[in-house]
Amino acid sequence: MTKEQLMALLPTSEIEIKLEDTEGLKRFAFLNERDRFDEVQLEVFDEEEPWPNYLPIIGYEDFLGDLVCVDLKTNEVVIVDHETGERVEQIVPSFEDWLRSADGDSP
Numbered sequence: 001m002t003k004e005q006l007m008a009l010l011p012t013s014e015i016e017i018k019l020e021d022t023e024g025l026k027r028f029a030f031l032n033e034r035d036r037f038d039e040v041q042l043e044v045f046d047e048e049e050p051w052p053n054y055l056p057i058i059g060y061e062d063f064l065g066d067l068v069c070v071d072l073k074t075n076e077v078v079i080v081d082h083e084t085g086e087r088v089e090q091i092v093p094s095f096e097d098w099l100r101s102a103d104g105d106s107p
Contacts, residue, residue: 001072001095003056009099010034010058017102019091022063029068029091031059055080070095 011031019027032040037056044051044067051057055078059068066088067080077091077098092098 001070001075003072006056006058006070006072006095007034007037009096010037014059015102017098019061025063027061027063029059029061031068032057049085051085 011033012035013033015031017029017031019029021027037058040057041051044057054072055069056072057067057069057080058077060066060082061068061079064082066082068091069078069080070076071078075094075096077095078087079089079091080086081088
């Protein structure tokens with residue numbers, strides 16, 4: 001998937017998608033609107049520890065505030081620790097399938 005293909009799939013306004021509960025508590029992913037894509041990427045830009053180009057940020061997870069990203073190489077949606085930049089969890093193997101399945105869950 002290319003950055004342009006990803007951006008075309010992003011919502012025009014922020015949406016909420018329910019994630020699997022953690023320790024009995026509800027969790028949600030919030031996907032940023034398409035117009036904020038470049039702004040969000042710049043928020044994590046750091047010359048000393050550059051963010052990988054193949055892992056754009058598309059939103060955040062509300063439980064710990066970690067980042068929701070799409071791996072452009074594999075199309076996986078993953079949660080990345082907001083402090084360490086390490087992958088914490090794979091949400092789904094396909095971004096497109098995740099959006100399709102979330103259509104009924106979005107507010």
